[in-house]
Every structure is written in structure tokens, then in C-alpha cells.
Amino acid sequence: MTESPVSLNLVHRPPGGQAILYQTENRYLGLLEERFGQKFLDYRKAWAQAALRADPGPFPLSLDLAINSGCDLACLMCPLPSNPIDRSYRPIKAELYANLMAQAKEAGLPALTLGLASEPLLNPQAAHYIALADRAKVMDIRLGTNGQALKPSLINRLLDSGLTRLEISLDAFSPATYAQIRRGGQLAKLETSIEYFLNQRAKQSQELPLLRLSFLTLPQNQAELEPFLARWSGAVDLISIQKPIWFPGSRLPKPEAPKNLPPADQASFCQQPWQRLGLDQTGRVWPCCNWYGRDLLDLSAQTTPITQLWQSPPLKALRQDLAADRLPPQCQACAQAGGF
Secondary structure: OOOOOOOOOEEEEEOOOEEEEEOOOOOOHHHHHHHOHHHHHHHHHHHHHHOOHHHHOOOOEEEEEEOEEEOOOOOOOOOOOHOHHHHHOOOHHHHHHHHHHHHHHHHHEEEEOOOOOOOOHOOOOOOHHHHHHHHHOOOOOEEOOOOOOHHHHHHHHHHHHOOOOOEOOOOOOOOHHHHHHOOOOOOOHHHHHHHHHHHHHHHOOOOOEEEEEEOOHHHHHHHHHHHHHHOOOOOOOOOEEEEEOOOOOOOOOOOOOOOOHHHHHHHHHHOOOHHEEEEOOOOEEOOOOOHOOOOOOEEOOOOOOHHHHHHHHHHHHHHHHHHHOOOOOOHHHHHOOOOO
């Protein structure tokens, strides 16, 4: 998609266009700049600088954190359903999370995303953990969810938690397509929750958290993008239109590897090891938010402070390899699977 759909304005298009973000108004940057002032502008400037893959700074700009493993759905494009270990629920230890937030506060962590390769609302402490991040002075706190666990009581807690962005993956317009893609979920139930969230936010005269809906383009839903946009573009704050990345264990057909793709084009899409650090519920380090990165590094936040992890020899070596167009096998597989 090259043009802005419906009446949406382009917010972000990464080099490979894997997740294109639109908004109806200048709300995301505008609201957070209004709330945090120069501190937020400095963060966005640092994020853009880190995208050039030069100096990563002393601490990640964002943590992508799993507060539990597992999920309550068995989605068509996800590798979780075929992996019994990853799909089972195991929460993060409260002591580990508290330690991470103490480090975040000391370092001035700008951004946090909850939901790395998992459904974070399975954890009954999700809203509490968001509030702890807010107390740690994290500016931009995101939570990515399939939304099936969103009940009025939980929505009210999220509205009071300090969350800045609630991001719900929808991927369909019709109930039948939703059931085909997001197996085990109910679209009508989710739409009711979304409407409740929007009504409660308005009733409380709140502008945050912003609500983002995602649409992952698949053969099963290709006819539903325009109806989806017509349904939601005037109602929610942000819409993300995404391309799938194929993972072993998913129910999607494996795509053909790109032919004659120059090495520089394969490597240049990935800026994440300069911007963010992923941690699963055990503290194991992911250098990105992608399943292909989960086994790239043998590092853990259980035993090592984040500042040391961020400057560790293995992570430095990975950055050097990516900058020199030497893709590790996992990154090569990611590029060939659509992650560019």
C-alpha cells in the first residue's frame, strides 16, 4: 500500500514497510510531547539517531518485556500453538520485574512494551506492572494484546494505570474471518470491549491511553482491509497495517526466499539492536522483538544488569555483524521470511 488509506495520515513507514502506522490526527507524538516536553523530544531524536545504527548509547531506549509466556488463542500466523513450552502460562517473577523497573528508573528508560511473544493480559498483575512502570517515570508504556481478556473491570484498571498505548491486534472485519485467523477468539466480544474502552476514556475526559488497532494482511482477509478501515479509522487513534513474517510452526505457507537480494538490503532493515532490548519472562535476552532473535544471545537479566547487557561483547558483536552486512543465520532466516 503506497497511499494513505481512507482519511488516515502516515505516521511511520520502516525501511521494509513491514508495519505501516497511520493516525487520524497528530495525537501520538503531540499528546506525549505535551505531557513530557523536551524529555520526550529528546527521546524521539535519540530513537531516530539509533536507527542510523551507530552509537546505541548506554541503555536501551525501549524494553520489550514478556510478563508471562503463553497465549489464550491459537492464531493462524503464530508459532506458539505448535510449541507446548512457549504456549504454557508462566508469569515473570515479581522480584525480577521490580528489579527491572528500578534499573529503568535509574537509567531514565523512555519506553516499555509489554507482550513480547505472549499475551500479557493473561497475567492478573498486568495493570499493576504498568503502574510500576509509570512510577518508574517511563514515558511511553505500551501493551500489545489480542484483547480477549479485556473485561470492564480490567479496562478501568488499565485506564488508571499510566498506560499510554493500548495496541490490539484485530486482523479482520467479519466474525467468520476473525475466527479463521484468530482461532479461539470472538470478534463480537472484542468489539464490545473496544467500544467500552472508548466510552470510558471519553467519560473520564482522558486522552490516554491511545488505542491502536492492527491489521495483518493475509490471503484470508485481503478483501476486508477497506471495510476494516472504514469501520475503525474514525473511531480509534492509530491503525497499523502489517505484513506477515513467516515463522516455523505457524499455519501460513512458507514464502519463497527473495531472489538476488543484495546483502545490504537484507541487513539495513534491522535497527532494533540499537534501539530496544527484549526480555522474556525469565529474563533471557532477545536483541529484537522477533521470534528469530530469541536464541541469538546467551544472556540473562536475571544475573546481569541491563547496562552491562546493552554493552556486552555478544550484543556488540551482533551489531558489528549487522552493520557489516554479515547476517547471522537467524537474521538471514528473518529476512527471507518477510522481516524487511
